[in-house]
Amino acid sequence: MQMPGMLDWFGWCTWDAFYQDVNPQGIRDGLKSLSLSLSEGGTPARFLIIDDGWQDTTNEFQKAGEPFIEGTQFGARLMSIKENSKFRKTTNDNSSNTPHSLKDFVSDIKSTFGLKYVYVWHALMGYWGGLHPDAPGTKKYNPKLKFPLQSPGNLAHQRDIAMDSMEEYGVETVATGSGGRVSLTRHFQQSLEKSISNNFQDNSIICCMAQSTDSVYNSKTSAITRASDDYYPKNPTTQTLHIAAVAYNSLFFGEIVVPDWDMFYSLHDAAEFHAVARAVGGCGIYVSLMKIWNLNKLTGVLAVFNCQGAGTWPGLENSVQTNDLELAGKISPADIEYLSEISPESWDGEFAVFSFKSGSLSRLSTHEKLNVAFKTLQCDVFTVSPIKVYHQEIQFAPIGLINMYNSGGAVHAVEAIDDSSIPGIRIQGRGEGVFGAYSSSEPKHCSVNTMEAQFHFNREHHFLTVNVPTGTNSWEIAAHY
Structure with missing residues (x-):
């Protein structure tokens, strides 16, 4: 399985910055702010995910001037495989901020900000509500609105039409969401992966809504799959839940794919909590007491988190995490599996253990323990070196x-x-x-x-x-x- 190059770089996703109001100028401003913060300890993004909001869609369930009704956004349908007017200059558009096309915009931000990869999001069915039956690109298929039962040939053809256009824009890959189920899943997944192979050399795809069993078992070449629900920055009860869920899911997912942890806010009450988890998680990074371990070339790394509140139902938006009792536990070099693989022949069973939080260095034997204690959303990273x-x-x-x-x-x-x-x-x-x-x-x-x-x-x-x-x-x- 080929590993996408973006896994080696820091990236930025537009979703929580703009939601569906993403626009070219906002993307430029965001990339610029990341670049300008380098001297202040920041990191310029080397890959970008343009999330939902760039496609040409229409929504018959949302009328101009009427109040927004939650859930109607999922009724929107795709009108064409082209970018919408925010990313494409139209005849009457005299704005200097509107790019001539998505291709020109991608080329511009790559050269200006040193981006190596640009991803775009789209749903597996085209958009949340599928394709619009009256869209020019779908009329020739004689579309009808009904429960789907399509031939494998049409499914593969639909995927290649979309992917061919993405490659023309200079985009390296796509991030797909809104997946299907059961018998159709195999056809969709295989057609998607075949099209990715035909259009993108780097196997660059993030399956960001593919946690169902049928999706996992039918994924043959996709290297990256989301291992959690979305990141919800405004809901305090989901911060510990997010980390706990990915850690547990990765025990299974990590044997098949590279688990994706989703984006996170770098300026947030739980920012360090999320950053530490991703630093040791072996995943792509784009800005109860629990241990997560991993291996480097010469050292092991052990991260400890207080995830109290992870059992709270995330649908209770108004619930507040009040349990801030300190949890105490112990860590040991023995917590890291396969540590013998990085231990030299002349090793005598002793380890140097460094705490990032306290900056302290300890010497421990393999099964010797070190006491730790954290409040909710607190964490630490321990480097373990033979x-x-x-x-x-x-x-x-x-x-x-x-x-x-x-x-x-x-x-x-x-x-x-x-x-x-x-x-x-x-x-x-x-x-x-x-x-x-x-x-x-x-x-x-x-x-x-x-x-x-x-x-x-x-x-x-x-x-x-x-x-x-x-x-x-x-x-x-x-x-x-």
Whole structure:
């Protein structure tokens, strides 16, 4: 199964920023704000999801001037496979903000903001209410409004018509929602995947409403599938539920696909809660006491969450999470499965355990435990690194960039320096910030990319930190003893 390239990049989805009022200028402003915040610790988006609101649709259940009735939005039908007038300049449109076409708009924002991937959302049936029977593109099929019973040939043809047009816009992929059920699901899923294969080389599709058993078992090549309900930023009762649900669902989904955790707000009461979960979840990131673990090349990572309130029914919009009692528990290196896969041959069963929240470093044996306690929506990330012996006397374990949630993800390799009269250790990695490691003794000097570097050594906890200069993409740290 091919992994889409967007999994390696940070992205932005337009949904909770605009809902169906998404527009070109709003997208430009959003991408610009992400880019401008880089110097303030932010990250520019490298992939974009243009969510619901870009398609040419009509809704006979919503009349101009009449009050909105909840649920009528799902009666809207697709009029054409072209973009709507917000993304396409019409004859009477003299606005300088309206692009000539979706293709021109995608090309413009890619070059302006350095986007690598642009996704667009659409429903599997075209739109929530399907296709409009009087639309020019559907008339030749002699459409009738009735319960669907279509031939596999027509299903495949419908998919290719839509996907061919997406490729013309310069779009790399689509994110699909509003899926069907039972006997039709296999035909729809297989036709969709065949069309994706024909039109997009990167297998770039997010199945964002495909949690049903028939969808999962009929998915053969789709790599990414949503493992939760939508993210609801305005409902306080769903924040813990969201993380708990994805974590449990990923036990099954993670064996078949890359679980998608949906978007989240980076400015929100539960922002860190969501960010930590995605940092260790192995998923794409686009802006009760529970443990989630994962493995890096050389370290394990263990995240702990207080998800009290996850059992609250999300339909109770007015319910407020009042249970803020502190939960206490214990974490241990043994909580991380397959930890032996990253443990070196000279490993003696001891680990260095770093807490992102407190910045503390502990030394634990495999089954030794560390006490933790959190209130609702609080969490912490622990980097667990096997301690290895170098030069017969130096005990060393890399932690990684300690200013990052998943610190160990920055480290690529560690080896002894044997080409010098002074014993040393060489660490290779990426990213800027502060590198941390457990070291049984204090180095005489350290360097970053052969340049002398400042370092600090805490004798009590054997905690070595080395400053990696700003702007450094990849580095080689040498610690000489």
